[in-house]
Amino acid sequence: MRETGTPTASPTRAPAPAAASRARAQDEAPEAAVRQLPDAAGLVALQRSAGNAAVTRWVQRQEKPGAREAAQRNAADPTGHGEWGTFCQMMAEAGFPNSVTDAAWQLILGGIAEQGPLNDEAMAKFSERQEQRDHRASNSWYQELVRFIGDYLEIDRPTMALWSGGIDTSVYARSKGHTPLESTPFGGVVDKLSLTEEWKFKTPMWNVLSKAFVNRARGPVHIFLRAYNPDSVLIAQEVPQLRVVMALNPDVKLVWHPVYTAADGKLMEVTKGLDLTTDASYASRDECVQVLYDYLRLKHDPTNTKSERAHAEMSARLKANGNPQ
Structure with missing residues (x-):
């Protein structure tokens, strides 16, 4: 992984669904369900798509009490999650290119790993229901996920x-x-x-x-x-x-x-x-x-x-x- 101070490019926006279908046709769809992410820990691929801020936040979260063991394990080894193959298959059928599938999966699992501590903070710091909800929704991984796949919400x-x-x-x-x-x-x-x-x-x-x-x-x-x-x-x-x-x-x-x-x-x-x-x-x-x-x-x-x-x-x-x- 690169130094956290090294500049990175802005996240690449997901192509529109029609463009994704064309891009996917050029990809290796049959291998999607058994494909591995570029890095064993998934962080290099994530850094290219989400930037240093998200990766740094993930690393910092690992040192905080309350982070859930299973969620940490899945975020660090995303292809070990039991639904990785199913996710790949469904994303391929929906017309997503492999690069979007890889990054979206890491962002989802990174968000799950970060959410436990965020939920605890929300209850400790805020008494109003909406403030708690807003803090829980501040999850940087989920926010990045939306920016990355936004066109697929049309x-x-x-x-x-x-x-x-x-x-x-x-x-x-x-x-x-x-x-x-x-x-x-x-x-x-x-x-x-x-x-x-x-x-x-x-x-x-x-x-x-x-x-x-x-x-x-x-x-x-x-x-x-x-x-x-x-x-x-x-x-x-x-x-x-x-x-x-x-x-x-x-x-x-x-x-x-x-x-x-x-x-x-x-x-x-x-x-x-x-x-x-x-x-x-x-x-x-x-x-x-x-x-x-x-x-x-x-x-x-x-x-x-x-x-x-x-x-x-x-x-x-x-x-x-x-x-x-």
Whole structure:
């Protein structure tokens, strides 16, 4: 590894998906699943893509108590991770060149290794929930990952989708012709991986990716709400960031959909008359939440286990706010 004071070039931006497909065709796709990174520790390849700052931060983190042993081991030996071959295969199928695959994998594992201490610092230094979330999301590896693969967060369908209330809501949004983060080229790959058993180590990565995702909104953004939580990433982070984008681009508008899961598991949308239909949209969050809450409060079937959690969360929130049940 070079001296940490040695200047390095700025990170190379990932090519657009179409360009990646052409570049990948010239690469050695059959060997992708068994390929090794250029350096046993992965740091030389990382330094070329991410720069000295990220590498220095990684080295410093190793000396701090609280860094998790398994995460350190995977960051130092990325090809030893059990999902390395799967990641390579999926990235190849999605049209990524080998160079992007190598660097993205090292950045992901480096971020997981750094996240434990960052989480501890967030709890020790901050009392406000959003401050804690912001500190956890300051992970330099995840930030660099977004800069590196940003073009692969572009949507492949006309309209962007955000959601809250379980992964089924994301699947539903996709079925309606919209594109959630999990359906972008890179998001689709990462969504299929476990990466680590410690979900608190990878959740900040998704928060960083989601912020970069909403920054790419160019038109209407459809928001599907099966459960309302003001502290969720959707409400506390994604929507506020979208409003920043809206101030710069009048073509970006928010379209809200209250979603209820029927007893047969089918997701439906709620009309103002509290009927279920295939499409009911609202221009404001407050109107959407009111319709959703009214349906859960007045028309939810207690025997419907598919919406039991949404009903319970709604009831608890109303009770906490001093509202009648």
